[in-house]
Amino acid sequence: MAARAALDTHLERLGLKHSRQRELVAEVFFGTGGHLSVEELIQRVRSADPRVSVATVYRTMKLLAECGLAVPRQFDGGQTRYEPAAGRAHHDHLICTACGEIVEFANERIEVLQARVAQSHGFEVESHKLELYGRCTRCRRAPRLAGVRP
């Protein structure tokens, strides 16, 4: 796996060490995929080893983010979610306010318009956040049950 190599390189460059917990967290994270909240990740990690602490999970995800293997995302609701990022292109998100599903999309024309708008205000864009909140196909007609606040 390329992720393993990238993490190794990062650890070595910083003079850091390997650890059982670090490898477990990475394995669970990459093995799950999607946009995992730290809370969900902790639960999954602990089902494999209940003694892993929350601090270790947070620390490990920060490491993965530093070496470009994971990207932290802050959707509405407070907690941070991480998505796997090994060599993936830029994209934005559609979030279902009923079931919480998160869909990725990329639209070059929107990006171009964003850059143009920024330029017209004298801004040089460094990054952006575009999130569309709504209801996915399955939830369109279904009653709203669990609320993901828009």
Next chain:
Amino acid sequence: MAARAALDTHLERLGLKHSRQRELVAEVFFGTGGHLSVEELIQRVRSADPRVSVATVYRTMKLLAECGLAVPRQFDGGQTRYEPAAGRAHHDHLICTACGEIVEFANERIEVLQARVAQSHGFEVESHKLELYGRCTRCRRAPRLAGVRP
């Protein structure tokens, strides 16, 4: 002021009462303008009356949001900011990562493309968040001092 009337109506409809603190918070909020963080608002309110509690300011802003006079915004960085919203049209934001300046903009073409993207994924959009982070004209050449994390 229309805001006063709207707040009165809202209070009456819910059987709520007026209070010195409520009026002070509203007055300071509308008198300041911009995208005020609750922390900044508390400071300004307290310079007029140091005994107003944080809870009261939070509660009052929630009221103003409920009756459509203020919109809460969560830019990167954790705290909630409120912007006055009396009859204002939808818009998005440019945020300077160096000085924290927040500029509003509206772009109909981006909105259209957003709706189209959502539709192509089967989503019905309820709301969206578009934030462009970068450096404003003044900060383009200036060294980065205070960091507003992008």
Next chain:
DNA sequence: CTGATAATGAGAACCGTTATCAATATGCGG
């Protein structure tokens, strides 16, 4: 004026995240 009830202030509680720190694990040099 009075009573019913809403609003307040102070501080505790809360939630997600980070810091602290003693105990433990890693892994290089030998």
Next chain:
DNA sequence: CCGCATATTGATAACGGTTCTCATTATCAG
């Protein structure tokens, strides 16, 4: 394989922003 320097861990305290609790105080209709 050993021992040691040092990175890592887990438990828990601390943190920042926000909300809750609750006894006290203010509002306002009658």
